[in-house]
Amino acid sequence: MPRLRLHPIFSKPLRLTRRALLYGALVLLVLVFVPVIVASSRWLHASRVDLTTDKLYTLTPGTLHIVDSLQRPLRLTLYFSDHATRDLPQLRSYEQRVREMLQEIVARSHGRVRLQTIDPVPYSDDEASAEGNGLTAANGGSNGERVFFGLAGSAMSGNPDNDTMDDRVPEKTLAIGFFDPARETFLEYDIAKLLYELNQVSKPPIGVISSLPVDGNPVLSEQPWTALQQLGQLFDVKTLDPATLQHVDESIKVLLLIHPKRLPPDAQYAIDQYVLHGGHLAVFVDPDAELDTTPYAPDSTTFPDHGSDLPRLFAAWGVAYDPHKVVLDRARALQIELAGSSLNHPAMLDLGAQELNRNDVITASLQRINVSTVGYFDLTAQATTRLIPLLQSSAEAEVVSTQRVLDAADDPTQLLQDYKTDNAHYVLAARLRGTFASAFPERAGEPGHRASSAPNTEVILVADTDLLSDRLWVEPQTVLGQTTMRIFANNGDFVTNLVDNLSGSSALLSIRGRSTSQRPFTRVQALRNVADQKFLQKEQELEQELADTRRRLDELQPVKGSHGGTATAEQRREIEQFRQRQLAINKELRDVQHQLNAEIDALGLRVKFINIVLVPALVVLIGLLYGWRRTRHSRQRR
Numbered sequence: 072m073p074r075l076r077l078h079p080i081f082s083k084p085l086r087l088t089r090r091a092l093l094y095g096a097l098v099l100l101v102l103v104f105v106p107v108i109v110a111s112s113r114w115l116h117a118s119r120v121d122l123t124t125d126k127l128y129t130l131t132p133g134t135l136h137i138v139d140s141l142q143r144p145l146r147l148t149l150y151f152s153d154h155a156t157r158d159l160p161q162l163r164s165y166e167q168r169v170r171e172m173l174q175e176i177v178a179r180s181h182g183r184v185r186l187q188t189i190d191p192v193p194y195s196d197d198e199a200s201a202e203g204n205g206l207t208a209a210n211g212g213s214n215g216e217r218v219f220f221g222l223a224g225s226a227m228s229g230n231p232d233n234d235t236m237d238d239r240v241p242e243k244t245l246a247i248g249f250f251d252p253a254r255e256t257f258l259e260y261d262i263a264k265l266l267y268e269l270n271q272v273s274k275p276p277i278g279v280i281s282s283l284p285v286d287g288n289p290v291l292s293e294q295p296w297t298a299l300q301q302l303g304q305l306f307d308v309k310t311l312d313p314a315t316l317q318h319v320d321e322s323i324k325v326l327l328l329i330h331p332k333r334l335p336p337d338a339q340y341a342i343d344q345y346v347l348h349g350g351h352l353a354v355f356v357d358p359d360a361e362l363d364t365t366p367y368a369p370d371s372t373t374f375p376d377h378g379s380d381l382p383r384l385f386a387a388w389g390v391a392y393d394p395h396k397v398v399l400d401r402a403r404a405l406q407i408e409l410a411g412s413s414l415n416h417p418a419m420l421d422l423g424a425q426e427l428n429r430n431d432v433i434t435a436s437l438q439r440i441n442v443s444t445v446g447y448f449d450l451t452a453q454a455t456t457r458l459i460p461l462l463q464s465s466a467e468a469e470v471v472s473t474q475r476v477l478d479a480a481d482d483p484t485q486l487l488q489d490y491k492t493d494n495a496h497y498v499l500a501a502r503l504r505g506t507f508a509s510a511f512p513e514r515a516g517e518p519g520h521r522a523s524s525a526p527n528t529e530v531i532l533v534a535d536t537d538l539l540s541d542r543l544w545v546e547p548q549t550v551l552g553q554t555t556m557r558i559f560a561n562n563g564d565f566v567t568n569l570v571d572n573l574s575g576s577s578a579l580l581s582i583r584g585r586s587t588s589q590r591p592f593t594r595v596q597a598l599r600n601v602a603d604q605k606f607l608q609k610e611q612e613l614e615q616e617l618a619d620t621r622r623r624l625d626e627l628q629p630v631k632g633s634h635g636g637t638a639t640a641e642q643r644r645e646i647e648q649f650r651q652r653q654l655a656i657n658k659e660l661r662d663v664q665h666q667l668n669a670e671i672d673a674l675g676l677r678v679k680f681i682n683i684v685l686v687p688a689l690v691v692l693i694g695l696l697y698g699w700r701r702t703r704h705s706r707q708r709r
Contacts, residue, residue: 133581144227153190155212205246222247226269276307281329313338319345324574330379347521351573357536359444387510389454402467433568437561441543446534447497456505464497500533
């Protein structure tokens with residue numbers, strides 16, 4: 072029988088080259104990767120997991136409540152100058168953060184919110200649309216282009232469940248003019264506030280009780296204070312008469328109590344119950360209200376009492392306030408003109424960014440607030456509430472009596488005589504948060520009486536009324552025959568932000584500042600600190616040895632003009648030894664620096680491995696297990 076002979080190619084053992092192994096591995100990876108992606112897209116399309124430490128991409132319950140309560144269809148337009156920001160990576164990163172939060176809101180809205188993104192290129196209709204919707208352009212883009220980065224929201228007419236978005240017309244449009252990265256902690260609040268305001272069909276009503284002429288005097292042709300005029304553009308302002316006040320209607324979103332003096336008991340009880348039933352109150356008191364028109368008492372040579380207080384309610388709320396004390400602060404003294412000369416008035420304060428709470432939405436974006444003869448707040452020993460400062464003095468403040476300030480009215484420099492700092496930051500305005508008790512327990516039998524409030528009830532306290540007056544933050548000026556108001560401080564913005572914040576729903580008020588997406592490398596910094604401590608002593612020793620070597624080397628160098636300026640053979644050998652030692656020390660110092668970076672580089676490799684390989688592998692594995700489990704359960708049900 073003939074023998075079967077193998078071809079020579081089969082008679083040798085099969086040898087795989089490195090290139091063949093690589094190609095085989097790539098083919099195998101593709102064969103595994105594609106089914107995994109298909110399976111993940113099928114099983115995980117409705118699953119969203121936030122793995123960030125601070126839950127940056129998880130909406131707070133307050134925002135979820137606002138989104139779930141939307142009664143009108145909303146259209147959001149995110150304007151972002153993509154081309155103009157190609158050289159601004161930080162702004163582009165923040166745009167991704169904003170867009171992802173908006174997409175999360177859209178996903179939760181069940182079709183009530185629609186989002187579109189537009190790049191308003193220069194001289195286009197989109198750029199005109201951005202400006203028409205109230206967006207503000209910033210300079211500094213590529214090639215000098217303007218940068219738009221804001222959000223326009225429109226409340227659409229029609230039924231969100233039946234009509235299509237294209238068939239509706241905008242009924243109201245509001246905007247966030249520019250997403251400032253410095254306000255990233257309030258990003259969710261700003262967007263939720265826009266949604267909340269778009270969902271409102273009318274101006275929110277607010278109430279004002281004041282013993283000061285904030286509404287002006289039509290008989291004397293006096294206009295309302297500018298701060299109140301600004302509020303009137305955003306809110307339905309209702310003036311309440313304390314003499315006849317028996318009850319504050321729950322429809323009043325915010326109640327402003329300005330300079331309360333000799334309030335009737337019924338009015339105080341109405342305010343007390345308004346707060347305990349969930350109403351939002353802002354109290355402005357003052358040791359000396361400069362626009363108080365209380366006349367001098369007959370046959371009196373002393374100054375009239377222009378101070379205000381709310382003693383019964385403050386005592387029940389645990390608030391300590393003295394209407395006869397004024398805070399001086401020479402570090403923040405406001406420069407004024409008096410009798411033709413310029414001087415710094417220590418009782419009139421120019422509060423800057425250091426005195427404003429940068430972590431509160433009311434004051435985070437403000438730069439300057441002017442106050443005059445301001446008091447301060449503290450808590451009593453029995454207080455169950457807590458103060459969260461909005462405005463405070465510097466550490467160089469001093470508390471004096473109101474009478475001393477009045478005595479120095481003609482020469483404020485007298486207030487600096489014998490000035491002694493108290494080394495304390497006095498709270499000039501604050502949120503008072505906690506559980507409030509009624510100041511009228513004896514009226515517990517009356518219908519609707521409530522003995523205490525819900526937890527985390529808030530009242531805002533301000534120890535100055537002068538900040539509301541025009542003279543501290545705005546002045547009229549005439550340009551081409553037109554009278555306009557020049558703003559030189561943020562007092563009006565402070566009042567508007569305050570009312571705007573309180574007028575929101577309890578869901579909106581519950582949204583606090585969030586962490587930023589720009590997180591420092593704390594682990595790397597800790598490694599660097601440990602390495603610094605570990606090698607600092609070695610580095611100092613080598614530096615000292617190097618200094619000694621250099622000094623010894625200088626001593627061994629032959630002095631020109633001494634014995635012909637030549638060195639002996641022994642000196643030359645010693646010089647060469649010291650030079651070699653100097654080179655060795657320099658090398659050791661470089662090694663120390665390299666060793667400092669070695670652990671950081673190793674950490675970087677570990678982080679890359681975790682982010683690129685380990686975490687995706689875990690996510691895929693969890694997805695496959697989750698999908699397999701769901702498929703198994705669905706089959707069992709059949």
